[in-house]
Amino acid sequence: MLKLAVALVSVAIVAAHHDVDEKHSATVFLLGTDVHGTINFNEVEGGKVRVQGTITGMPAGEYGFHVHEKGDVSGGCATAGAHFNPEKVDHGHPNDKVRHVGDLGNVRFNEQGVADIDFVDSQISLRGAHSIIGRAVVLHEKADDFGRSDHPDSRKTGNAGGRVACGVIGIL
Template identity: 60%
Template sequence: MFYVVLAAVALVVNAHHEHAQPTRAIAHLVGENIRGNITFTQQPDGKVHVEGSIVGLPPGHYGFHVHEKGDITGGCGSTGAHFNPEHKEHGHPGDENRHVGDLGNVEFDSNYSSRIDMVDSFLSIVGPHGILGRAVVLREKADDFGRTNHPDSRKTGNAGGRVACGVIGIL
């Protein structure tokens, strides 16, 4: 009888954990001479804290986005477009009209290192704006936030090619 009760408790505990929504995620970015880890933490107010570090690029600003697919079988080019479930134009992270995946720029210092620490109100770990199974992509140039006349400005922020990426998974 004791074993049956323990088995029933284990089933209840496991069922509870299977339905619990993940609140943390991680992506390991990889590119030629570029490495980094980015964590995403869903906060009680619904916003997502994005933090981590990346090394390998010279000083400057570089576009940083969540892309729609976590497919890196063909390199970073397989990740599709910016994650944009609301079908909006490209923009700045503080804009109301922006892709969910528009996280702006990250800055690298003279040590070829970038420290990321931001909070985003559009991202979510799960749900319609959920990022699990998608990819984080680092670009070769600064994001112009869709504010120039370049043909790619309102699609990608004219941030150039993809230099590193990683699939976002449960932490």
């Protein structure tokens, strides 16, 4: 049932997309078994994107937060593909010069199970080669290590583990 709900919401968002040049904002509705949230993406000066929203339902701590290459959540979060990485480089921290475009770091959940998100990213875009429109956002089960550990998955995924919530980014 959850997979169907995620797929239907995702299809509705993408279907509402007309012309990205007319609007300079996008939204994703994240859904998981116990996790949900809304994240807004707004273009700001200098071609950067402000990422704002709230996610609820995770224990206190930090969790990997990434844009994935595919906007396919028909099979749950597993069908969203790898991190969005059009430059074919190693995984990294959001402030690193070398990183996947989709590497947005970690989000911190407080003791009440709420993550308030508000940051500006210089790699993602709402148009062009780094456009995140129609791609998926995924919240992972562990913190992102930013490609800095000896774990075999570190430089590919930040060793952030499984996927607990996801949704497709679209224009409303």
